[in-house]
Amino acid sequence: MELKEKLQILADSAKYDASCSSSGSTRINNSGLGNAHLSGICHSFASDGRCISLLKILLTNICIFDCKYCLNRRSNNVKRAIFTPEEICEITINFYRRNYIEGLFLSSGIIKSPDYTMELLIKTISLLRYKYHFGGYIHAKAIPGASTFLLKKLGSLVDRLSANVELPTENGLKLLAPNKNMNKVSEIMGFVRDNRSKSYVPAGQSTQMVIGATNETDLDIMSKSEGMYNSYKLKRVFYSAYIPVNKDNLLPTLKMPPLKRENRLYQADWLLRYYGFKVDDLLDKQNPNFNILVDPKASWSLRHLDEFPKEVTTCSYNDLLKVPGIGVTSAKRIIKSRRYFKLTFNDLKKMGVVLKRANYFITCNGKYNLNQELFSKNFIEANLVSLDSANKLVSNVEQLRLF
Amino acid sequence: MNNIYIYNGEFNALLNLLAYFFQNKIKPSNIKKEGYLGNLFDYVINLNLDNKDLTSQFINYFGKYNMHQIYYVFLSNEDNKELIIYYYLLNFFKYRENLVKMRNLKCVNETLRICKKVGNEAHRFKGFVRFKELKNKILYATISPDNDILEIISVHFKKRLKNEYWLIKDEKRKIISVYDKKDFYILKEDELNIKDLILSDSEKDMERLWKTFYDTVGIKERTNERCRMNFMPKKYWHNILEVSGEIEKSC
Numbered sequence: 001m002e003l004k005e006k007l008q009i010l011a012d013s014a015k016y017d018a019s020c021s022s023s024g025s026t027r028i029n030n031s032g033l034g035n036a037h038l039s040g041i042c043h044s045f046a047s048d049g050r051c052i053s054l055l056k057i058l059l060t061n062i063c064i065f066d067c068k069y070c071l072n073r074r075s076n077n078v079k080r081a082i083f084t085p086e087e088i089c090e091i092t093i094n095f096y097r098r099n100y101i102e103g104l105f106l107s108s109g110i111i112k113s114p115d116y117t118m119e120l121l122i123k124t125i126s127l128l129r130y131k132y133h134f135g136g137y138i139h140a141k142a143i144p145g146a147s148t149f150l151l152k153k154l155g156s157l158v159d160r161l162s163a164n165v166e167l168p169t170e171n172g173l174k175l176l177a178p179n180k181n182m183n184k185v186s187e188i189m190g191f192v193r194d195n196r197s198k199s200y201v202p203a204g205q206s207t208q209m210v211i212g213a214t215n216e217t218d219l220d221i222m223s224k225s226e227g228m229y230n231s232y233k234l235k236r237v238f239y240s241a242y243i244p245v246n247k248d249n250l251l252p253t254l255k256m257p258p259l260k261r262e263n264r265l266y267q268a269d270w271l272l273r274y275y276g277f278k279v280d281d282l283l284d285k286q287n288p289n290f291n292i293l294v295d296p297k298a299s300w301s302l303r304h305l306d307e308f309p310k311e312v313t314t315c316s317y318n319d320l321l322k323v324p325g326i327g328v329t330s331a332k333r334i335i336k337s338r339r340y341f342k343l344t345f346n347d348l349k350k351m352g353v354v355l356k357r358a359n360y361f362i363t364c365n366g367k368y369n370l371n372q373e374l375f376s377k378n379f380i381e382a383n384l385v386s387l388d389s390a391n392k393l394v395s396n397v398e399q400l401r402l403f
Numbered sequence: 404m405n406n407i408y409i410y411n412g413e414f415n416a417l418l419n420l421l422a423y424f425f426q427n428k429i430k431p432s433n434i435k436k437e438g439y440l441g442n443l444f445d446y447v448i449n450l451n452l453d454n455k456d457l458t459s460q461f462i463n464y465f466g467k468y469n470m471h472q473i474y475y476v477f478l479s480n481e482d483n484k485e486l487i488i489y490y491y492l493l494n495f496f497k498y499r500e501n502l503v504k505m506r507n508l509k510c511v512n513e514t515l516r517i518c519k520k521v522g523n524e525a526h527r528f529k530g531f532v533r534f535k536e537l538k539n540k541i542l543y544a545t546i547s548p549d550n551d552i553l554e555i556i557s558v559h560f561k562k563r564l565k566n567e568y569w570l571i572k573d574e575k576r577k578i579i580s581v582y583d584k585k586d587f588y589i590l591k592e593d594e595l596n597i598k599d600l601i602l603s604d605s606e607k608d609m610e611r612l613w614k615t616f617y618d619t620v621g622i623k624e625r626t627n628e629r630c631r632m633n634f635m636p637k638k639y640w641h642n643i644l645e646v647s648g649e650i651e652k653s654c
Contacts, residue, residue: 003612007615011616011619012619015619029565033566033567035563044635045634046631048622048623048626049625049627049634053530097536097567098536099530099533099544100533102530243625257624340504341507343507344507
């Protein structure tokens with residue numbers, strides 16, 4: 001098979017993994033080729049608007065597993081290919097020198113056994129690091145069920161290691177991925193957490209969940225994320241809207257991948273990691289799913305309207321973060337500057353506060369920027385919904401509930 | 404009458420001019436590069452100062468952080484960047500270390516905004532530069548950024564592609580950064596004779612492979628043209644291999 005065709009098959013099978021980040025590592029270039037950039041670098045953007053920073057490929061799409069949602073499941077009749085370690089090194093080095101990519105993202109189907117697959121991954125990456133002296137970013141997939149000493153070896157070669165939980169509950173996994181089990185993934189995460197150091201998985205670990213393939217609620221998904229952030233110190237959880245690539249009566253039939261839902265989950269994920277929110281604040285048993293029309297933070301604020309408006313000149317950093325339209329950057333700027341001069345709404349705007357959202361929730365030196373009489377849940381909610389640019393974009397969001 | 408002071412366009416010359424203003428308590432109406440013609444009410448002054456290297460003196464006085472800020476502003480394509488720098492430093496005499504917190508001052512806010520703009524563009528180009536391999540293994544790239552970021556990205560590629568010879572040409576400013584495996588030098592285009600670039604034998608194959616990867620990796624069901632354009636504006640496309648072919652199609 002020609003190299004070009006292999007690349008096409010093995011990039012096509014790898015593209016459903018959402019992770020693209022190349023950040024968090026400070027690997028330096030010791031007279032070889034390449035280094036890591038702490039903030040990560042996006043080199044290109046694909047037609048779906050996702051960033052391309054790593055050469056994201058599978059080592060092979062041959063797989064002994066039969067996960068229902070996966071293109072490469074054993075029972076699917078697709079063209080199979082396998083890269084040799086040398087081929088992967090050649091492509092990576094040549095792409096890297098030309099600055100097409102920030103590094104390599106290597107995953108694989110399970111060929112023969114988890115250990116055998118893992119050994120192939122290690123062989124490839126060792127070759128890249130030691131023969132080609134490659135110092136760029138490498139993200140590898142850990143294969144669940146492989147031996148610990150292989151996990152130890154692989155982790156010492158790469159910047160980031162990840163193992164996908166795929167589905168938030170054990171039941172979902174049993175239904176759609178009968179060969180996988182949650183414990184094996186947890187074992188990997190636990191091992192990486194306990195061994196992480198400057199020379200072992202320096203950029204940390206991440207994972208991914210497929211959204212909308214089973215009937216889990218957002219509460220199930222976010223609780224799983226929160227649990228993993230807390231117990232395994234994950235860097236990121238990625239959410240990937242389910243795209244039907246296979247037909248199976250266990251799988252839902254969707255017209256469109258649930259992109260809006262994915263978007264809300266990412267917004268909530270940020271609230272967990274940077275804004276001091278807990279899943280309990282955002283969702284509960286009565287409301288287990290996010291509002292599609294309003295983002296999670298705004299919808300929290302609307303439910304806690306008695307805490308607003310907040311006075312930006314005096315309230316704490318944590319309170320500032322709770323205001324829709326104020327993010328981490330603008331909150332820090334406000335805290336830094338407000339001791340030195342009297343803030344005005346105009347200054348807030350200059351600092352990056354999105355006033356058209358924040359206006360409803362703040363006072364500045366005791367002044368409310370809008371008509372105080374209109375401070376009511378219905379009025380604010382109606383206005384926030386019309387501001388959400390995503391609502392205008394996604395044409396199939398039904399305009400319901402309001403007015 | 405507007406007193407417009409002109410300088411030769413070099414950073415150090417600007418520092419000398421600013422030092423002159425501060426010492427003699429002169430308030431310029433504007434500061435422009437040589438070649439500025441001016442209008443009816445302009446009085447164009449060229450002081451022809453004896454330019455001394457003032458960089459370290461400025462760093463000592465204003466601090467590393469502020470010097471970094473004004474250097475980035477200097478690299479930008481803003482119309483009145485010299486005047487913004489003048490007012491920024493002028494306010495340093497009043498606010499000292501707290502200057503950067505005074506976001507209500509126009510010159511501070513503008514300085515921070517422009518710095519961010521230049522830094523962002525430089526960061527983008529760390530990703531968007533596309534090298535071609537020439538017959539003699541030298542890597543060659545052309546870029547046309549809005550701001551003068553060639554030096555910033557050269558520092559990056561010096562670390563990254565340590566063991567390669569590379570050239571990056573800024574088409575807009577007609578300057579080239581040349582790296583010789585030790586350090587990089589920024590030269591004017593006419594100081595260097597680069598004609599008849601012959602690509603290496605494998606170059607076309609690699610480009611085809613990359614194009615294959617690029618076309619494969621986008622998920623059709625999620626196509627989002629607007630999102631792609633936000634992150635990778637069309638103005639850069641003609642130098643980005645994988646999308647340069649799409650420009651003609653969409654025109």
